[in-house]
Amino acid sequence: MELLLYPLALIVTLGVLVTFHEFGHFVIARLSGVRVVRFSVGFGKPIWSRFDKHGTEFAIAAIPLGGYVRMLDDRDSPSSTVNADNLLEDAGAGREAPVRRPGEVSYTDLSVWWRIAIAFGGPVANFLLATLVYWLLFVVGTTSIAPMLGEIDADSPMGRTGHEERWEIVSVDGTATKTWQQVTMALAARLGDTGSIEFATRVPGSEAIRSIPVPIMTWHHGADEPDLLGSLGIRPAAPPVLGQVLEGSAAESGGLRQWDQILAVDGVAVDSWAEWVEVIQQAPATSLSVLLSRNGRELSVSVVPEARATADGGSAGYLGVALFTNEIRYGFFAAVPRSLQETLDKTVLTLGLVKKMVTGQVSVKNLSGPIYIAKIAGDSARSGWRVFLGVLALLSISLGVLNLLPIPILDGGHILFCVTEIILRKPVSDRVQAVATQFGLFVFVGIFLLVIYNDISRLL
Numbered sequence: 001m002e003l004l005l006y007p008l009a010l011i012v013t014l015g016v017l018v019t020f021h022e023f024g025h026f027v028i029a030r031l032s033g034v035r036v037v038r039f040s041v042g043f044g045k046p047i048w049s050r051f052d053k054h055g056t057e058f059a060i061a062a063i064p065l066g067g068y069v070r071m072l073d074d075r076d077s078p079s080s081t082v083n084a085d086n087l088l089e090d091a092g093a094g095r096e097a098p099v100r101r102p103g104e105v106s107y108t109d110l111s112v113w114w115r116i117a118i119a120f121g122g123p124v125a126n127f128l129l130a131t132l133v134y135w136l137l138f139v140v141g142t143t144s145i146a147p148m149l150g151e152i153d154a155d156s157p158m159g160r161t162g163h164e165e166r167w168e169i170v171s172v173d174g175t176a177t178k179t180w181q182q183v184t185m186a187l188a189a190r191l192g193d194t195g196s197i198e199f200a201t202r203v204p205g206s207e208a209i210r211s212i213p214v215p216i217m218t219w220h221h222g223a224d225e226p227d228l229l230g231s232l233g234i235r236p237a238a239p240p241v242l243g244q245v246l247e248g249s250a251a252e253s254g255g256l257r258q259w260d261q262i263l264a265v266d267g268v269a270v271d272s273w274a275e276w277v278e279v280i281q282q283a284p285a286t287s288l289s290v291l292l293s294r295n296g297r298e299l300s301v302s303v304v305p306e307a308r309a310t311a312d313g314g315s316a317g318y319l320g321v322a323l324f325t326n327e328i329r330y331g332f333f334a335a336v337p338r339s340l341q342e343t344l345d346k347t348v349l350t351l352g353l354v355k356k357m358v359t360g361q362v363s364v365k366n367l368s369g370p371i372y373i374a375k376i377a378g379d380s381a382r383s384g385w386r387v388f389l390g391v392l393a394l395l396s397i398s399l400g401v402l403n404l405l406p407i408p409i410l411d412g413g414h415i416l417f418c419v420t421e422i423i424l425r426k427p428v429s430d431r432v433q434a435v436a437t438q439f440g441l442f443v444f445v446g447i448f449l450l451v452i453y454n455d456i457s458r459l460l
Helices: 002-032 112-140 180-188 273-281 335-359 370-383 385-403 411-424 430-459
Strands: 036-051 057-071 142-145 168-172 195-202 210-216 242-245 261-265 288-294 297-303 306-309 315-318 321-323 325-328
Touching: 002 036, 002 057, 002 112, 002 370, 002 385, 112 335, 112 385, 112 411, 142 180, 168 180, 180 335, 261 273, 273 315, 335 385, 370 385, 370 430, 411 430
Parallel strands: none
Antiparallel strands: 036 057, 142 325, 168 195, 195 210, 242 321, 261 288, 288 297, 306 315
16 A cells, blocks of 8 residues: 555655646636647546547546646647647547637637747746646644754864754754755755855844854855755754743743753763653653753753653653744735745746856756655655645646747747747748757756656665
8 A cells, every 4th residue: 555655655746736726727728719629637548537628638547657738730730739738648549630610710810929828828838837836735734843953073164154953954054944845945046156155043032143154165066866954964853942831831840941942861871852752751740850041051950850651551751841843824815925935035046046057056966856756745644634735735846837938848948939920020930940849849858858767766
């Protein structure tokens, strides 16, 4: 059952992404008045299909690695399908060329502006999907462990700047960071750069923020698998910092307060939240001497964990404290601009990384294909629906950006042909389009083989 999770997660992920992408093309095509012959999710022979009142066939095909929207085209050429993923459109479809009915509009009848709009429809739908997902996550709310610094090597870039362990990372290069994912995303934007990364840190609960630049030089330029955190000397940690002390609890009675940092219990050093929890659970109804740090001063208090029954008939200690976490939640309407900004930020980040791959600053070995996407989708599904949706939104943005690249057979290639037509005031010749499409196909197949190689290399 465990093995089925990964292919199932991949099918669901690609199904959602492709359906939204193609629906974007479909909606604009319908608005333009052109006849849509087929809307297919997947390639090859349809395993399910039906026709609507407009004569459009909606189909689910056997190969779930893409999809296409096929429109009536007098030339009956591949350009009638505007999606990049049209390579297998005719494979096993077993269909005849559509017959044009009197009064019907074909793709070739459309103005160049309508054709541009149709090409943009798919990527825009992917960006809208990401925005919708982020809006939902912001409204429902997510709680994550705060990005706290663990042990710092004195000889590391982070250690040489004076940053201290058990401090919270508040921002990176001016971008607020409430989760480790936000930290790594901000760092990913600096791959290949020279200069400095501006970290803002603080003692948990303190208003005093310390901002110190960490110098970098051609940071991970061309590296295959860059260790963004480790190379700076950052070790994520869950230190024993009290993010919450419940009212009326044994912790409050013993004198513990929010933002207290636990240093030791009965003279034994406590370095992590897991160690702190273990000590408390193993001492029900037992007086413990706790050494802590509060506002830069060391204090000693005595606490007596409450004894609570366990499932095996024994008892465990309970204090009534919670780990330092950050909650990200916005109101119904306040989440709208925030989700739009999140989508924009991730889009800019993706574009920046694509540019750095082209210039060689970021290794192409960081590209992933369907095998690794299946692993990411499966792992995220195991971690919960919030994590899965977050990955889905990020993949949707990546799909939208990649389809806008000016490569023939991609949506960006169709837009490029249309823009050239506007400049030259005449359509690009069929011969030039054919040659460009062959080149685009060569590039596309090369990229596909590369990402498959990358995926297998990671697994091995």
